[in-house]
Amino acid sequence: MSDPRHYPDRPVLAVSAVIIRNDEFLLVRRARPPMQGLFTLPGGVVEAGESLTDAIKREVREETGLCIEPVALAGTREVISRDDGNRIQRHFVILAFAARWTGGEPRLNEELSEARWIEPAGLGGLSTTEGLAEIVAAAFEKHAS
Numbered sequence: 001m002s003d004p005r006h007y008p009d010r011p012v013l014a015v016s017a018v019i020i021r022n023d024e025f026l027l028v029r030r031a032r033p034p035m036q037g038l039f040t041l042p043g044g045v046v047e048a049g050e051s052l053t054d055a056i057k058r059e060v061r062e063e064t065g066l067c068i069e070p071v072a073l074a075g076t077r078e079v080i081s082r083d084d085g086n087r088i089q090r091h092f093v094i095l096a097f098a099a100r101w102t103g104g105e106p107r108l109n110e111e112l113s114e115a116r117w118i119e120p121a122g123l124g125g126l127s128t129t130e131g132l133a134e135i136v137a138a139a140f141e142k143h144a145s
Contacts, residue, residue: 005045011078011091015056016043018139019068021101024117025136026064027126028106031113034081034090040129041096042066042112056097063111067103074098074139077131098139 005012018041019026029039044059046052053070060068079092106115120136 005090005092007087007089008091011093013046014043014092014094015046015052015059016041016094016096016135017056017060017068017070017099018074018096018136018143019060019064019066019099019101020140020143021117024119025139026066026101026106027116027118027123028064028112029114031108031111035129037113037127038129039114039123039126040132041135043094043096052095052097056099060099063109064115065104065107066101068099069102071098071100072142074142075131075135077129077135079130096135096139098142100143 026042027039028042030036042060042063043056044063046055056070057068060066074096077094077096079090079094080088081090083089108115120133120140123133123136
């Protein structure tokens with residue numbers, strides 16, 4: 001069976017989370033393509049019939065082992081990649097949530113090569129997905145209010 005996220009006929013809805021614990025958030029590094037080696041947020045694809053809140057809780061639990069409580073939508077990102085023939089290879093619409101850490105410690109799996117708690121100022125100099133610093137800043141604002 002082919003992956004419907006590869007050469008999709010429509011955008012794929014995904015969620016991610018800025019998981020805040022004290023003054024830090026969880027940053028992860030992708031272990032495989034398409035974002036291999038980049039630092040980003042944990043998350044994944046929303047399943048049919050699943051609420052956004054349920055999707056982000058499930059994805060974070062599956063990917064990191066953490067329990068979270070979503071607080072508010074922090075922003076959106078769109079990722080579109082094309083192949084050498086200019087065909088749309090991937091198209092994701094990502095809803096990024098500010099979330100409160102409620103339990104667990106990060107564990108790595110086949111999708112992640114690294115996970116660390118850092119302060120937002122620690123993003124400087126790291127290779128991250130586009131717009132990550134802005135999403136993190138917005139999440140901290142939402143979390144504080």
